Amino acid sequence: MRRALVHLMSFSMEHNTKLKDLQVTVKVYHGYGHTHNCVVYGHVLEGKRLIRRRYTRNIFYNIIHLIRSFMVKPIAGVSVHLNWQKQVLTAVTATDGFFKFEWASESEIPAGWHPVEVNLMDAGGKVICTGEGSFFVPHSTQYAFISDIDDTVLVSHSATMRKRLRVLFTKNPRTRKAFADVVKHYQLLAYSHTSPTMPNPFFYVSSSEWNLYEDLKEFFRHNGLPEGVFLLNEIKRWYQLFKTGKTKHNGKLIRVARILQAFPKQQFVLLGDNSQSDPEIYAAVANKYPGNIAAVYIRNISVVNEAKAGEWLSSITNKSIYTLVFEDNTEAIEHSRLVGLI
Numbered sequence: 001m002r003r004a005l006v007h008l009m010s011f012s013m014e015h016n017t018k019l020k021d022l023q024v025t026v027k028v029y030h031g032y033g034h035t036h037n038c039v040v041y042g043h044v045l046e047g048k049r050l051i052r053r054r055y056t057r058n059i060f061y062n063i064i065h066l067i068r069s070f071m072v073k074p075i076a077g078v079s080v081h082l083n084w085q086k087q088v089l090t091a092v093t094a095t096d097g098f099f100k101f102e103w104a105s106e107s108e109i110p111a112g113w114h115p116v117e118v119n120l121m122d123a124g125g126k127v128i129c130t131g132e133g134s135f136f137v138p139h140s141t142q143y144a145f146i147s148d149i150d151d152t153v154l155v156s157h158s159a160t161m162r163k164r165l166r167v168l169f170t171k172n173p174r175t176r177k178a179f180a181d182v183v184k185h186y187q188l189l190a191y192s193h194t195s196p197t198m199p200n201p202f203f204y205v206s207s208s209e210w211n212l213y214e215d216l217k218e219f220f221r222h223n224g225l226p227e228g229v230f231l232l233n234e235i236k237r238w239y240q241l242f243k244t245g246k247t248k249h250n251g252k253l254i255r256v257a258r259i260l261q262a263f264p265k266q267q268f269v270l271l272g273d274n275s276q277s278d279p280e281i282y283a284a285v286a287n288k289y290p291g292n293i294a295a296v297y298i299r300n301i302s303v304v305n306e307a308k309a310g311e312w313l314s315s316i317t318n319k320s321i322y323t324l325v326f327e328d329n330t331e332a333i334e335h336s337r338l339v340g341l342i
Contacts (some may be wrong), residue, residue, distance in 0.1 A: 025049045026080065028118050028133025029213060030229045031101075032203070035109045037262050040116055040135050041100040043210060043235060044080060044093045046073035052214070055174045063169050069211045070238045074098075081119045096235050098210075111139045111198060136229060138201040140265050142194055143294065143341070145186075145228075146256055147271040148278055149206040151301050153182050154219060158207070159275040159302065173218035179299070181329035183224050188333065189269065190226040192342040202228030205255050207276070210235040231255045253281050260289050268292055269341065273299035274325070279312035290318035295341060297332055298325045 025048060031040035050068055054061065074097025082089045082101050091099040099118075113134045120129045138144060150156035150164075155177040157163035167176070190199040208216065210232045220227070233251065260268060270285065270293065272278025279298050286293045296316070298309050306325065313323040322339045326332045336342045 022046055022075075023048050024075065024120060024129045026118050026120050026129045026131030027210075027213075028116065028131040029210075030133060031116070031135030032137075032201070032229045032259070033109075033135055033262060034137050034140075035107075036104045037102070038084070038105055038109070038135060039100070039102050039262070040082060040118070040133060041098065042080075042118060042131055042133065043072075043097045044075045044078055044099065044120060045097055046075055050214070052172070052218070055172050057172075057175060059170050062172050065172070066168055067238065067241070069215070070236055070241045072097075072211065072235060072237065074235065078120060081121060082116055083119075084116065098235070109137050111137050136201055138263070138266070139194070139198055140263075142198070142200045142266065143189070143192065143269060144201045144203070144259075144263060144266045145189055145269045145271065146203045146205055146259060147186075147228075148273060149204050149216065150208060151273045151275045152271055152278070152299055153178060153186070153204075153225065154216075155179060173215045174222045176219055178219075178223050178225070179329060181333065185329040185333050185336070186226050187224070188342040189336065192336075199226060202226045203231060203259050204228050205231045205252060205259075207233050207252065209233045231259075252277070253284060256281065256285050257288070260285065260292055264292065266292070267294040269295045269297070271297045271299075274302050274305040274309040279305075279309040283312040283315050286316045286318065286321055290316075290321070293318070293321050295322035295324070295336075295339065297335075298323075300325050300327055 025045045026042060027045065028040065028042040031038065033039050052065055076093050076095045076097060078093050080091050080093065080099050084105065085107060087103065087106060089101050089103055091101050093099045113136050115132065115134045118131045119127045121127050147153060150158045157167060190202065192200065194200055213230060213232060216230060270282045272282055282296045286296060296313060298313065300306050300309065309325050313325065316323065324332065324335050
């Protein structure tokens with residue numbers, strides 16, 4: 001343990017001496033929380049921030065952009081700092097450049113979005129690079145929604161790697177397809193039982209990697225889907241591109257559980273599909289947190305998995321939790337109205 005600590009310290013010092021000579025990006029993602037538990041996370045990467053300047057149907061341009069999204073060089077073992085009001089917080093990046101801040105605010109935080117800055121500084125305390133982000137504090141009486149992305153909102157063909165890669169390589173965030181009426185359903189849910197100025201929070205938990213964060217944000221913005229917090233899979237390097245979207249069952253389960261633990265007073269609706277493990281994961285979550293789940297929705301995109309999805313939902317012990325395996329969102333909207341979710 002001591003040897004590992006010394007190695008990390010020397011590694012960090014070596015990086016700090018070299019950082020001033022590098023072009024560095026601090027990426028800060030949307031976080032979430034409340035007064036007693038605020039969470040903000042991001043990555044420190046070598047090189048300048050990748051910005052898509054054109055949205056074109058040119059296949060070669062889209063291929064190049066996707067490959068560049070995975071040509072990342074994480075910077076490990078460096079300190080980043082977040083100033084929240086009078087509090088100064090410090091985190092150290094992991095081997096993949098990932099950092100996470102989790103803290104309790106010394107003063108009450110009102111509901112809504114709150115901007116934050118994360119600074120990377122050299123050994124002398126000079127700011128080398130700054131990343132800007134924000135975190136969302138929901139109202140405690142609102143519903144909250146946890147949704148998968150691929151094949152729940154976004155047509156992705158996750159179960160077939162060949163088809164998934166074809167879509168990734170040939171499409172861009174503005175030409176990717178959303179499922180029919182999914183935007184309508186999610187907008188209705190976002191503003192159900194709340195005021196227009198304070199939409200219900202959405203958490204988008206996906207097996208897609210952090211490499212795709214900017215493209216996913218643009219897809220959601222372009223299609224008018226509710227703004228929310230993304231919790232994605234570990235960042236991948238260029239040589240792992242053909243393994244995109246592959247993650248372990250427990251990874252997604254842990255991310256969903258963390259959200260529920262952060263907001264114990266809210267009622268959650270879980271939305272997913274039956275292409276992979278969503279029915280099993282959501283059934284496990286509903287059985288572990290039976291008083292916190294209002295409903296579970298599963299999109300039926302795999303006829304082979306339809307019966308199994310129904311079995312998993314039937315295994316939920318709290319029978320007051322509404323469940324639905326649906327073909328299209330018109331059916332889901334009708335069900336949401338029937339049970340009073342919208």
